[in-house]
Amino acid sequence: MGQIVDIGRRIELVPMDSYFHDIAIALYQQQPAIGPSFLVHTYSRIEGASQRIQFVVDAMRTLGGMELTKSGLLRFPCGTDHQLGCKRVFLEACKSDPMQLVESRSDTIFDKKSNCDMTVLSYGNGRYHVTANSDESGTERRVSAITGGLIKLGDMIAVDEEKSDQVAFSCGCSHDALVGLLLVRAPNVRAAVREQQMTASRGVLSSPSQQE
Ligand SMILES: [Zn+2]
CATH class of the missing domain: 3.30.1360 (Gyrase A; domain 2)
Structure with a gap:
């Protein structure tokens, strides 16, 4: 379980990613000095899994207006966790068609x-x-x-x-x-x-x- 503790607390899970070999993708929350930050992670070692994770991260930046920290974690620019909102951004990012350009939603x-x-x-x-x-x-x-x-x-x-x-x-x-x-x-x-x-x-x- 050491690995799980190291990457933070799991707050959301997509157990079977329909766009990439049914892999499990999870969202973890960490609390570094700069404030609440989020990690998208999979344990899958299937080739291309890291690119799939990168797609989800990029989609979350667009869909949620999130930014990347120096260590590659996601956060909201205000520094608040907005955990519920972040979970929703994660789920929608995982559901975004990778063949299409991800755009932020209209108002x-x-x-x-x-x-x-x-x-x-x-x-x-x-x-x-x-x-x-x-x-x-x-x-x-x-x-x-x-x-x-x-x-x-x-x-x-x-x-x-x-x-x-x-x-x-x-x-x-x-x-x-x-x-x-x-x-x-x-x-x-x-x-x-x-x-x-x-x-x-x-x-x-x-x-x-x-x-x-
Ligand atoms: Zn905020």
């Missing part, structure tokens, strides 16, 4: 339930405002459902009890790429959480010595 989604576009606007200092391009009745409730989704998925906070269309990151910094990524799943948080639980329960990552 707008089409919401089926309200039949309109929902946009998340940055107010700066980590504050965001969810707006709908419709004034039909019920839209306001959908906006607050999506805001609630952002809070649950990204561990964001409500700005003001009265303003159910506003959310913020507790670090006080903007994370536009991350909020765009979370917005895609915000209309259906339950499905997103269920998927995460199923992924986690499908297998456990074992070190090479345990696989023998």
Whole structure:
């Protein structure tokens, strides 16, 4: 188990990577002096596995607006762990088609339930405002459902009890790429959480010595 302790605490796992030989890919959290940082790791020794890990790391930088530390770990520029958000970035990066260019998500989604576009606007200092391009009745409730989704998925906070269309990151910094990524799943948080639980329960990552 020494190896596992050395690379940090495992916080998320994709037990069977559908894009690369069903290998297990895990996300580890470390606590170096510069603040919480993340490592994407596999125990697989299949040729090309390290390139696959590099793809996931690059995709996480794009999708989550994360940066690389000198030692090659991922972190958010604000220095906060945003662990829940980071897990989501990791899962989405693993699901990104390696044959396609990975691009950060838009700030707008089409919401089926309200039949309109929902946009998340940055107010700066980590504050965001969810707006709908419709004034039909019920839209306001959908906006607050999506805001609630952002809070649950990204561990964001409500700005003001009265303003159910506003959310913020507790670090006080903007994370536009991350909020765009979370917005895609915000209309259906339950499905997103269920998927995460199923992924986690499908297998456990074992070190090479345990696989023998
Ligand atoms: Zn932050």
